[in-house]
Amino acid sequence: MLLDTKAEIVGRESWGDYFLLTIRSPSIAEKAVPGQFIMIRTASGPYPLLRRPFSIHDRKKDTIDIYFQIAGEGTALLAAKKQGDECDIIGPLGNGFLLDTLAEGRTVAAVGGGRGIAPLFFLGNELQKLGFPLTVYYGGLTSGDLPLEKKFRDKGIPVHCSTDDGSTGFHGLVTDLFLSFLPSSRPDHLFVCGPDPMMKALSRICLEERISAQFSLESIMGCGFGACWGCVHKIKTQGEAEWTKICQEGPVFFTEDIIWNND
Amino acid sequence: MLLDTKAEIVGRESWGDYFLLTIRSPSIAEKAVPGQFIMIRTASGPYPLLRRPFSIHDRKKDTIDIYFQIAGEGTALLAAKKQGDECDIIGPLGNGFLLDTLAEGRTVAAVGGGRGIAPLFFLGNELQKLGFPLTVYYGGLTSGDLPLEKKFRDKGIPVHCSTDDGSTGFHGLVTDLFLSFLPSSRPDHLFVCGPDPMMKALSRICLEERISAQFSLESIMGCGFGACWGCVHKIKTQGEAEWTKICQEGPVFFTEDIIWNND
Amino acid sequence: MTDTPDLSVELGFLRLKNPILAASGTFGCGLEFTPFIDLNELGGFVVKGLYFEPRSGNPPPRLVETAAGLINAIGLQGIGVKHFTETILPQLKDLQTAVLVNICGESEEEYVRVADYLNGHEGIAAYELNISCPNVREGGRCPAQNAESTYSLVRRVKQMSARPILTKLTPNVTDITLIARSAEEAGSDAVCLVNTFLAMAIDIHTRRPKLANIYGGLSGPAIKPIALRMVHQTAAVLSIPVIGMGGIMSAADVVEFLLAGASAVQVGTANFIQPDILPQIVEDLRRFLVKNNIKQITDLVGGIKSP
Amino acid sequence: MTDTPDLSVELGFLRLKNPILAASGTFGCGLEFTPFIDLNELGGFVVKGLYFEPRSGNPPPRLVETAAGLINAIGLQGIGVKHFTETILPQLKDLQTAVLVNICGESEEEYVRVADYLNGHEGIAAYELNISCPNVREGGRCPAQNAESTYSLVRRVKQMSARPILTKLTPNVTDITLIARSAEEAGSDAVCLVNTFLAMAIDIHTRRPKLANIYGGLSGPAIKPIALRMVHQTAAVLSIPVIGMGGIMSAADVVEFLLAGASAVQVGTANFIQPDILPQIVEDLRRFLVKNNIKQITDLVGGIKSP
Ligand SMILES: Cc1cc2nc3c(=O)[nH]c(=O)nc-3n(C[C@H](O)[C@H](O)[C@H](O)COP(=O)(O)OP(=O)(O)OC[C@H]3O[C@@H](n4cnc5c(N)ncnc54)[C@H](O)[C@@H]3O)c2cc1C
Ligand SMILES: Cc1cc2nc3c(=O)[nH]c(=O)nc-3n(C[C@H](O)[C@H](O)[C@H](O)COP(=O)(O)OP(=O)(O)OC[C@H]3O[C@@H](n4cnc5c(N)ncnc54)[C@H](O)[C@@H]3O)c2cc1C
Ligand SMILES: Cc1cc2nc3c(=O)[nH]c(=O)nc-3n(C[C@H](O)[C@H](O)[C@H](O)COP(=O)(O)O)c2cc1C
Ligand SMILES: Cc1cc2nc3c(=O)[nH]c(=O)nc-3n(C[C@H](O)[C@H](O)[C@H](O)COP(=O)(O)O)c2cc1C
């Protein structure tokens, strides 16, 4: 991992309260793998104090993209950044999705909820290169939460959308959308990123259906590189359930190792 | 005094670390008199926490100008504001210079040190209208501290400059520049704004030379409108020396009432 | 949902139209704020601390800003109680809001003297005993750092007071609940917390303290998390109302204090930054209640759930 | 002016190449920072608090950010002393910097047991007794809130310790100097202050505490002015060195602590935000000394002037 305190913002797009920033950082771009994240400092003074974590959404030769939704003060400041501004980042962090174990001929799918779609574009691209075409289930509250649909399609990644209010695509939860496709196109392996309730539900489905799956977990992070012990989730390691730092041992874990309902 | 939370910045100029902002606020502009100030919020979050005080540098029908130097975090944030940005201000505050007592035929001069020049442009303009041509002594550390020289001249206000390093004008302190002119062009009344040591020295000169003079004092201000009791200076009021709120009773005081060396 | 929610709070000894009070020392005598707000929209306000005699306060610099905080060492400069009743109090008499007076003293006798003098004047809802100012004595000490001094002082004033007594506590203690209990046992009608945290800052170039008084009291958003914890601890053990404060800047902050157990709150430093903040908070609180379908604000008090 | 200034500090029991240490719990075991910095540039670092046995810590959420502050309730999750000496300590042995171990215990016996075990291992410069963690006991209580418990604990460990003892104090007390004096009298070689301030935050939508542990410890720039005051008070009355901390984010902050009387400082939360901050502070300090023509950093210690 690297500290790049003067990475330049070279691109910016926005859709409502969703934003995409392209950040020039050749050395971080070079090392990044899908599922990894970066920590960004959103202000130079003491407020907001901590860096904020964001998945790597895409990677070009010299740049990485992040895609985020405004959630509070830090993301609002980030959204206000302009092309040409400098950006203080640490990355790439965490372990990313495990792709080496995919056996030939296996089918893969991914479920992304809201901003949780972020890492799945990088993932889809890499899987494409590796010869595993990814199908994406993309859910949101309403149609405005799905600005990336076209981007996936343009890349040749099939996307099925759902909205809670039915304004676009399947009317209902993305988990139900996924279930509705299960009989016809059951994936051998699933990648998941989204809000906790969605991940919990999919975790149960995957266990019941015996679909192996990787989840990208979220947590409030103090540092992002293993120093603060703030980001723990209960994870089974060699049989023992322990509070495990998701920034270092994750953020991606396999279904069977994740213990939900922290207790 | 008025609270104008959405005053628009309609103009911006800069010279090194000096800045001029033109702020649209018709109601504050209408009421303002020279020597008054405004309090500006430099950030919307809790850092920097307090508003910052700035003299009213100029006034047009619907706008006021402030002229400032970067001193710390707050002024740096202000310097980063752009045309079209909103600005949260309170004003006009304080009492301003007393002009009604000037008797016909009296000669007036002003001494401004560094950013202390700020209120003297508004003052010079008003005095011009009242028929009292103002002579300004303008001092700085180096030539870069005197960006407003031409502006005064263009307005027909004569300016004599000094720099501590001799890079422009008189080589030395502005107090010495003033003293050097005293024999030839002694003012009947003097207006002063600048750093404390300069004001102290001029205060002594004015008392010795029996030149009546008004000083615009500075202090760290918590509120700007008399509520915090943070901004006191020792001032003689009806004979008694008391800690006096300069935001409310000042910031302008007459030489004979100001007690320097706070003790 | 169309009903306007009930913002009023009954403290037992005093009914407030809403739980938002201005904190002492940050609101002058109220009149400083009339250019910005209508004082009648407040639950009430506490006037600046009063000694019996006028007081000259500390030399400047009296203020220094820190990260999300403000250290002040005003030293309770003030006009004294006579001048107050003669020139200020008459101007407040027609207000439809609770006016509280913050009472100070160098000794128990002085507190009693101030209260006794004020007893003879109308237009005051209650006394807030400021036994917690860090800017007056050597090294920032004050009676509220000791359970016995607190008990003795509160008891003496309570016995002679014609009005309800609120005791204002300092956070500069090991166990705030001990001091709060003493105040309650001594007959205090409510406790107010917190006053400021003893703090300092140094100018590294001149090597001098940034405050002429060396130490001062820290207020503002920086202290909110500590103040909130103290209110939570105190409300859990007292039967009398707790009035919470420390770093409140928004209606959301107020809701936190109410959930932690405060029956009402005071807003201090925020008044300097946004002089119209108090009615704005009242309005935002009202919206919060409507949005969350809460009929009366008292439903929030102590409403914190287990994690 | 061309001489490079002397940054080293002699604590009496330990010489540091510079006064900048990493604070316990914010620096892992040091190795987490090797991607960013050369540990040998530090005066030293204190490893995360160790109990005798491994400890699972508190459930999440463990962190919440506040205005210029961070509340943590990690609860001292850790690997225990055996695992530490077996897997970590050997990796630190070639470092040219002081490695201090932060010792914790549920009881006096446990502190002694940890120290005793560590006595048998090389590569540790000193023990820092963490008697001030707010995240372990009910309601945030700890031994450092009481002069007698402090005395008794420090004395017991000092008597059996093969190494110098630094006692880490809590700011959650009425009079920090009383506790610091107890530690000194009990034989502590230095005191370190401050640990975190007991604090809380509440989610107004769920009405639950934002930390699963309800309370946690506040650190970061928000607390600096209070920490600095406590260091100033403590250094004035002790003969042993005071190691200051609380909200340090820059060399200027370090200079403030040194002027207030700290012989060295620790930097905590800032490491999370800027993982290369420690060598940067060292470099900035060096520049500050050169610019101000100060030959040795020890000239700053206690150098505060009267206002
Ligand atoms: C590994 C990882 C990758 C992430 N990737 C993305 C991404 O690609 N795009 C995106 O939009 N968001 C992502 N997030 C979430 C993002 O970090 C938070 O939305 C952001 O930190 C909120 O900061 P804020 O200052 O705007 O909001 P705050 O005011 O700090 O918080 C607003 C709300 O968000 C919650 N929150 C704060 N920090 C986090 C956090 N670290 N994780 C989850 N919730 C948090 C708070 O509890 C609060 O409810 C990721 C989080 C993690 C841990
Ligand atoms: C009535 C009045 C009118 C003023 N008019 C102008 C003006 O027209 N142009 C201009 O450039 N400046 C003016 N100032 C000074 C200006 O307010 C300060 O420079 C500014 O507040 C510094 O804010 P900061 O956050 O950038 O610096 P900070 O980081 O807050 O402080 C930097 C340095 O400035 C000192 N300082 C902070 N606040 C003040 C203050 N209120 N007065 C004096 N020193 C302070 C600090 O002690 C510190 O040494 C005026 C001050 C007063 C009281
Ligand atoms: C400038 C200033 C003056 C104060 N004066 C008093 C006072 O006279 N009496 C008192 O009880 N508290 C006084 N306080 C403390 C406040 O009433 C309040 O307890 C404290 O500031 C915490 O609230 P806040 O963070 O909202 O400001 C003063 C605070 C400030 C900032
Ligand atoms: C996440 C975290 C964990 C901490 N763990 C410990 C610990 O194990 N032992 C200890 O003595 N102090 C611990 N502390 C306290 C710090 O060492 C330090 O005293 C405090 O954070 C104040 O310094 P700062 O403001 O620079 O962070 C911890 C602080 C934080 C933020």
Ligand code: FES
């Ligand atoms: S975020 Fe600090 S250890 Fe994971």
Ligand code: FES
């Ligand atoms: S700045 Fe608050 S009283 Fe003058």
